[in-house]
Amino acid sequence: MYAQAIRELAVDIAEKLAESMGLIGNVFQGWPCQFRLNKYHFTSQTVGSSGVQIHTDSGFLTILQDDENVGGLEVIDKSGAFMAVDPSPGTLLVNLGDIATAWNNGRFYNVKHRVQCKEARIRVSIAIFLLGPVEGAVEAPTELVDSEHPRLYLPIIYEDYRKLRVSKKLQAGEALALLRSHS
Numbered sequence: 001m002y003a004q005a006i007r008e009l010a011v012d013i014a015e016k017l018a019e020s021m022g023l024i025g026n027v028f029q030g031w032p033c034q035f036r037l038n039k040y041h042f043t044s045q046t047v048g049s050s051g052v053q054i055h056t057d058s059g060f061l062t063i064l065q066d067d068e069n070v071g072g073l074e075v076i077d078k079s080g081a082f083m084a085v086d087p088s089p090g091t092l093l094v095n096l097g098d099i100a101t102a103w104n105n106g107r108f109y110n111v112k113h114r115v116q117c118k119e120a121r122i123r124v125s126i127a128i129f130l131l132g133p134v135e136g137a138v139e140a141p142t143e144l145v146d147s148e149h150p151r152l153y154l155p156i157i158y159e160d161y162r163k164l165r166v167s168k169k170l171q172a173g174e175a176l177a178l179l180r181s182h183s
């Protein structure tokens, strides 16, 4: 089943990212995933406007199966410029969200992105979000904290964080700053 396979892929990629930081172990096994089918009814009136406003994904990692024909996804690079991600049939796009940045003490980049309407066509994408743990808080493992890399964020309960983003209308990663640790 697609859902099962793509979930396992998401967990597997996350585990490999953890391994790349020197952390071995089943960090992400129990973390829930959420699926979303995005359907954009783009018309000649909406050309030039945003289908999805600029945001970061709130969870750890997202796998996006984007529309193979209709472009519009744009990511912001580190210089702050928008970069179009053109359709590429047969590929999946992986990006990291706010929880990834918190979990690895600021080293992973929670990429800001949006969807622009470029043409009057229906656009469909499938996103799977590896969110954050249901039980307990997310915090950087001690291996990722030292005198040169002081702990940046307080422990985060994922569900609380998600609500904070919504209530403060800070959907592009800015809400992380509210959880800065001052130690």
Ligand SMILES: O=C(O)CCC(=O)C(=O)O
Pocket: 036, 038, 052, 057, 064, 066, 067, 073, 113, 114, 115, 124, 125, 127
């Ligand atoms: O439809 C897309 O290409 C991106 C959708 C997206 O960013 C999201 O669902 O979080």
Ligand SMILES: [Fe+2]
Pocket: 055, 056, 057, 113
């Ligand atoms: Fe997104």
